[in-house]
Amino acid sequence: MLRFEKAVILNGDFTVRANLALERGARVAVIGPSGAGKTTLLEAIAGFRPLEAGRLVWDGRDITADPPGARPVAMLFQDGNLFPHLTLAQNAGLGLRPDLRLSAEQKERVKAALARVGLEGLEDRRPGALSGGQQSRAALARVLLQDRPLLLLDEPFAALGPALKAEMLDLVADLAAETGATLLMISHDPDDARRIADQAVLVAEGVAHPPRPTTDLLDNPPPVLRAYLGEG
Amino acid sequence: MADRAQPIGAGPGIGAAAIVAALILGSLAAVALRAEPGTGLGPADWQAVRFTLMQAALSAAISVALAVPVARALARRRFAGRSALITLLGAPFILPVIVAVLGLLTVFGRAGWVSQALGAAGLEPLRIYGLHGVVLAHVFFNLPLATRLILQGWQEIPAERFRLAAHLGADAGAIWRLLEAPMLARSVPAALAVVFAICLTSFAVALTLGGGPRATTVELAIYQAFRFDFDLGRAALLACIQIALTVLAAGLALRAAPGGGFGAGLDRPLRRWDAQSGLLRAQDGAAITLAALFLLLPLAAIAVNGLAGVTSLPASVFRAAGTSIVIAAASTATLLVLAVPMAASIAMARRTGWIELAGLLGLAVSPLVIGTGLFIVVYPFADPFALALPVTALVNAISALPFALRILVPRARAVLGDFGRLGLSLNMGGLPFRRLVLLPRMRPQIGFAAGLGAALSMGDLGVIALFADPEVATLPLQIYRLMGAYRMEAAAGAALLLLALSMLAFWIFDRGGRWHAEV
Numbered sequence: 001m002l003r004f005e006k007a008v009i010l011n012g013d014f015t016v017r018a019n020l021a022l023e024r025g026a027r028v029a030v031i032g033p034s035g036a037g038k039t040t041l042l043e044a045i046a047g048f049r050p051l052e053a054g055r056l057v058w059d060g061r062d063i064t065a066d067p068p069g070a071r072p073v074a075m076l077f078q079d080g081n082l083f084p085h086l087t088l089a090q091n092a093g094l095g096l097r098p099d100l101r102l103s104a105e106q107k108e109r110v111k112a113a114l115a116r117v118g119l120e121g122l123e124d125r126r127p128g129a130l131s132g133g134q135q136s137r138a139a140l141a142r143v144l145l146q147d148r149p150l151l152l153l154d155e156p157f158a159a160l161g162p163a164l165k166a167e168m169l170d171l172v173a174d175l176a177a178e179t180g181a182t183l184l185m186i187s188h189d190p191d192d193a194r195r196i197a198d199q200a201v202l203v204a205e206g207v208a209h210p211p212r213p214t215t216d217l218l219d220n221p222p223p224v225l226r227a228y229l230g231e232g
Numbered sequence: 233m234a235d236r237a238q239p240i241g242a243g244p245g246i247g248a249a250a251i252v253a254a255l256i257l258g259s260l261a262a263v264a265l266r267a268e269p270g271t272g273l274g275p276a277d278w279q280a281v282r283f284t285l286m287q288a289a290l291s292a293a294i295s296v297a298l299a300v301p302v303a304r305a306l307a308r309r310r311f312a313g314r315s316a317l318i319t320l321l322g323a324p325f326i327l328p329v330i331v332a333v334l335g336l337l338t339v340f341g342r343a344g345w346v347s348q349a350l351g352a353a354g355l356e357p358l359r360i361y362g363l364h365g366v367v368l369a370h371v372f373f374n375l376p377l378a379t380r381l382i383l384q385g386w387q388e389i390p391a392e393r394f395r396l397a398a399h400l401g402a403d404a405g406a407i408w409r410l411l412e413a414p415m416l417a418r419s420v421p422a423a424l425a426v427v428f429a430i431c432l433t434s435f436a437v438a439l440t441l442g443g444g445p446r447a448t449t450v451e452l453a454i455y456q457a458f459r460f461d462f463d464l465g466r467a468a469l470l471a472c473i474q475i476a477l478t479v480l481a482a483g484l485a486l487r488a489a490p491g492g493g494f495g496a497g498l499d500r501p502l503r504r505w506d507a508q509s510g511l512l513r514a515q516d517g518a519a520i521t522l523a524a525l526f527l528l529l530p531l532a533a534i535a536v537n538g539l540a541g542v543t544s545l546p547a548s549v550f551r552a553a554g555t556s557i558v559i560a561a562a563s564t565a566t567l568l569v570l571a572v573p574m575a576a577s578i579a580m581a582r583r584t585g586w587i588e589l590a591g592l593l594g595l596a597v598s599p600l601v602i603g604t605g606l607f608i609v610v611y612p613f614a615d616p617f618a619l620a621l622p623v624t625a626l627v628n629a630i631s632a633l634p635f636a637l638r639i640l641v642p643r644a645r646a647v648l649g650d651f652g653r654l655g656l657s658l659n660m661g662g663l664p665f666r667r668l669v670l671l672p673r674m675r676p677q678i679g680f681a682a683g684l685g686a687a688l689s690m691g692d693l694g695v696i697a698l699f700a701d702p703e704v705a706t707l708p709l710q711i712y713r714l715m716g717a718y719r720m721e722a723a724a725g726a727a728l729l730l731l732a733l734s735m736l737a738f739w740i741f742d743r744g745g746r747w748h749a750e751v
Contacts, residue, residue: 046653046657047656047657048653048656067656067659068653068656068657068659069656069657069658069659069660069661070659073657074657075657077653077654080650080651080653080654081654083651083654083668083669083673085672085673086668086672090668094658094660094668095658098655098658098659098660098661098664098665099660099661099663099664099667099668100664100668146658
């Protein structure tokens with residue numbers, strides 16, 4: 001279970017307050033107006049933003065002060081998820097060993113992970129030689145190898161077309177189900193949220209609210225969310 | 233992104249910066265302590281100060297005055313070879329001074345091409361030694377630099393402004409008043425200050441074309457106090473004066489730094505609709521042609537004269553060339569060991585820190601002053617002349633450091649910005665991040681910086697002149713000695729060899745950096 005205990009996250013001159021808990025294995029959409037602090041919330045979980053007050057607890061362990069790499073987190077950013085000068089196998093292999101000194105057995109696992117996301121035979125390509133969808137798959141292969149219990153998505157598929165985005169989200173949902181990971185994804189699209197997230201966290205006016213069932217929240221949105229969704 | 237963690241530590245950069253600062257400040261302290269103010273400045277010293285300021289002011293004024301029409305022409309014309317010409321404007325930066333001086337002598341010297349033409353018309357030949365020659369050589373080196381600086385000012389005017397001006401029906405004169413004159417009001421003082429500062433510390437030009445009581449710069453006076461009188465106290469006193477002059481020039485340059493003013497555009501491709509009249513076309517064509525001739529003729533002269541001499545080079549030239557290659561290699565290695573960690577540390581800092589200042593110190597103190605300081609420090613313990621080569625390599629590396637940092641820091645910043653978070657979230661740690669991400673992604677810039685450093689070191693005629701005994705010479709020093717012995721054909725051949733080695737050194741590193749680089 002991931003718990004923010006009376007946390008205050010600082011980002012420049014604005015703060016996001018969070019006092020909430022997420023069940024292990026939950027699939028949670030993070031929704032709310034632009035600039036409300038959705039990315040800030042994810043960055044705090046991943047360790048890129050310090051808490052000004054409060055604690056962050058994972059499975060009873062206080063991880064507030066842990067450095068980013070030591071957290072139980074795999075994250076996909078909006079962009080820059082792959083190193084353009086490394087091959088797909090190297091990029092994915094970073095999920096196993098960040099210094100890339102891989103054993104033969106680990107190299108096999110890298111190959112298997114790339115095959116799992118549908119990139120068989122492309123191990124030696126570099127990201128520049130791939131389509132946007134294939135690049136997303138490669139990043140997901142790395143996430144698979146990282147094998148962390150928390151998976152954070154900061155709209156990594158925003159640049160893909162609708163069909164491709166839906167395909168990627170389904171793949172993410174499958175991978176999360178296979179590994180039992182807890183999924184947190186920022187979403188601007190209510191349909192995406194309904195598609196794979198059973199719960200939703202509303203971030204608005206400097207507060208991240210406790211999760212509610214996604215359909216509840218979207219069917220009966222509070223005023224601030226209604227304005228954002230444009231349902232007047 | 234304020235309080236964000238970084239994937240690598242700042243330790244190595246801090247260490248490198250500490251070494252640089254200790255070296256430069258240590259030699260400054262040595263100079264200050266050793267200076268003997270007792271006798272004060274003699275009339276000859278004051279004359280040197282006056283000459284230094286005057287030649288620098290003249291060189292700056294002439295370089296910039298000529299650069300404005302050339303930059304204007306380059307800014308508003310598109311023609312085949314334009315980008316090659318702009319690239320060529322960067323070449324004097326790595327052109328060895330002694331090579332350019334030989335080329336200028338061939339074209340503008342007493343027996344040179346221009347003098348021969350004048351003689352055929354029954355006129356007096358040109359006199360190149362003295363103030364004329366020093367200023368001529370400085371204009372040769374700094375006209376291209378000033379042109380590039382001012383052209384940059386033109387390029388910073390967003391294309392949208394020119395589009396709007398054309399939409400409003402502005403002609404060349406109106407665009408001059410509306411856009412170009414205000415831009416020049418900011419960029420010209422900055423260019424003047426930069427050229428003035430460079431000419432203030434120029435040593436090799438004054439050594440070869442100046443000299444005599446009426447054309448001695450402070451740097452040349454330091455050298456003479458060393459080599460002819462072995463008067464360390466006076467050399468140190470003169471070095472203090474040189475430091476004061478450099479600080480003055482640095483103050484001017486900082487004060488004149490241009491600020492923004494035209495706002496941002498959307499980077500539309502630039503098109504110009506004005507200045508289509510035949511007269512203006514001819515004027516721009518003439519500016520570009522004359523500038524190109526002024527730059528290319530001396531280089532052509534080196535090629536023509538050098539080819540005659542290069543087949544019969546004395547063995548001493550090849551020995552000196554070997555020495556120069558070793559020094560350039562050692563200097564480049566030293567440069568990279570210092571510059572790369574410093575660039576990473578500077579890129580991580582949010583504010584201007586002392587590491588960045590340490591990197592700029594090399595600009596504030598002339599190589600000859602550092603050399604003087606090192607000589608004074610070493611002298612009580614060891615024979616400085618025996619250390620001529622390592623000291624030259626070290627000082628060359630330190631004087632190339634500010635330029636290397638200018639190349640490396642923006643790239644390091646971009647790499648850390650793009651991939652810092654990812655590296656952290658993958659728990660890469662400092663060493664793997666450097667090995668797998670930072671160095672591979674900075675390779676083109678590291679190659680470019682190394683190429684500049686190698687070429688600068690290969691062509692440098694500065695500290696080596698202070699330290700070398702008659703048995704030791706780098707190639708530039710050997711050329712200077714051949715000139716002194718009036719063996720001009722051998723000197724021209726050696727100059728061609730030096731030119732080739734400098735360009736080759738630059739090309740190897742720059743090319744090596746970009747070879748199979750995935751960027």
